[in-house]
Amino acid sequence: MVDNNQLREAVKKTISRDDVKYVVGYEKGTYGFQTTPCFAYKPEDADKFIFSPLCVHNLSVFPMLEEKPPLRKGEEPDKRKIGVVVKGCDSRAIVQILQEKGLDRDKVVIIGIPCTGVVDPKKLEKMFPGHIKNVEVKDDDDKFAVTVDGKTQKIQKSELIPDKCKTCEYPTPILYDILIGKEIKSNKNEDYKKVNEFEKKSLKDKWEYWEKQFDKCIRCYACRNACPLCYCKECMVDQLNPQWVRRSVNISENTAWNLLRAFHLAGRCIGCGQCERSCPMDIPLMELNKKIEKEIREMFEYEAGVNAEEKPLLAMFKPDDPEEFIL
Numbered sequence: 456m457v458d459n460n461q462l463r464e465a466v467k468k469t470i471s472r473d474d475v476k477y478v479v480g481y482e483k484g485t486y487g488f489q490t491t492p493c494f495a496y497k498p499e500d501a502d503k504f505i506f507s508p509l510c511v512h513n514l515s516v517f518p519m520l521e522e523k524p525p526l527r528k529g530e531e532p533d534k535r536k537i538g539v540v541v542k543g544c545d546s547r548a549i550v551q552i553l554q555e556k557g558l559d560r561d562k563v564v565i566i567g568i569p570c571t572g573v574v575d576p577k578k579l580e581k582m583f584p585g586h587i588k589n590v591e592v593k594d595d596d597d598k599f600a601v602t603v604d605g606k607t608q609k610i611q612k613s614e615l616i617p618d619k620c621k622t623c624e625y626p627t628p629i630l631y632d633i634l635i636g637k638e639i640k641s642n643k644n645e646d647y648k649k650v651n652e653f654e655k656k657s658l659k660d661k662w663e664y665w666e667k668q669f670d671k672c673i674r675c676y677a678c679r680n681a682c683p684l685c686y687c688k689e690c691m692v693d694q695l696n697p698q699w700v701r702r703s704v705n706i707s708e709n710t711a712w713n714l715l716r717a718f719h720l721a722g723r724c725i726g727c728g729q730c731e732r733s734c735p736m737d738i739p740l741m742e743l744n745k746k747i748e749k750e751i752r753e754m755f756e757y758e759a760g761v762n763a764e765e766k767p768l769l770a771m772f773k774p775d776d777p778e779e780f781i782l
């Protein structure tokens with residue numbers, strides 16, 4: 456379990472530095488089981504910071520938003536560093552962005568949390584529907600202690616964690632300036648169980664499955680906005696000249712959008728699951744991401760966001776790279 460006092464001290468120490476603009480972390484939300492991102496601009500703000508299994512957001516999206524602020528005329532950008540609280544999986548996004556030179560390492564102060572798993576908010580809502588206050592979730596070894604209206608129940612983690620935590624290879628952040636607590640080593644492996652099962656289906660069944668999923672898409676772009684690796688200054692779906700994807704919500708344009716996004720993330724997606732978590736239509740976007748991740752691992756022995764010194768996949772070339780897919 457993460458010591459919140461230690462976390463608050465680290466936030467205080469970071470925001471007290473002259474070269475830090477703000478620190479982003481988590482605070483208890485005002486609704487149900489939610490936690491929300493929160494900001495410290497002065498040392499006293501650190502007192503509201505928490506870490507619990509409800510801290511699901513990947514906050515490494517924030518330094519990327521800062522890189523493209525809408526500045527008023529005559530206003531100078533504040534170039535000080537941003538402090539960010541990250542779990543193991545979140546830290547891979549920062550590593551990947553550093554590799555891509557989307558961010559300078561000296562622009563972030565990383566407060567790392569060794570993580571034993573978060574809850575899947577949708578599973579939690581299903582188990583405890585309609586609870587909007589007096590709720591709490593604590594880490595308790597291989598269980599979560601869920602308190603609702605003063606009553607605590609212990610539930611096996613396996614029932615509440617998202618798939619990514621079941622196979623988490625990097626519970627300790629890969630890159631950090633301050634670590635809260637001790638490193639955690641993983642003995643888990645990504646087994647691509649769901650992808651392997653899906654691959655056994657016929658082409659027709661695969662198409663029918665994804666057609667049904669993409670048909671639900673309302674093109675809200677929540678998946679894009681929550682994704683730390685979707686940081687293009689202008690997204691191709693917002694471009695009008697040329698217009699790559701029409702704005703109409705129909706199966707053809709929805710398919711184009713979802714596949715284009717998945718391929719833009721090929722070799723870059725770090726599997727944090729923010730896209731799927733934020734999708735209001737429950738489209739299983741991680742199934743698509745995992746299929747591409749598996750192909751890349753098998754073909755190029757490459758994993759996104761694990762080595763800041765390495766070049767991004769699409770900027771690397773090895774003479775023995777497989778090329779059967781080139782027509």
Ligand code: SF4
Binds near residue numbers: 543619
């Ligand atoms: S994937 Fe790993 S680091 Fe990320 S929330 Fe799950 S256990 Fe924590």
Ligand code: SF4
Binds near residue numbers: 672734
């Ligand atoms: S979040 Fe879901 S519904 Fe919204 S654009 Fe993405 S896939 Fe479509």
Ligand code: SF4
Binds near residue numbers: 682683685727
């Ligand atoms: S595509 Fe989804 S899982 Fe991959 S980095 Fe973006 S939000 Fe995370």
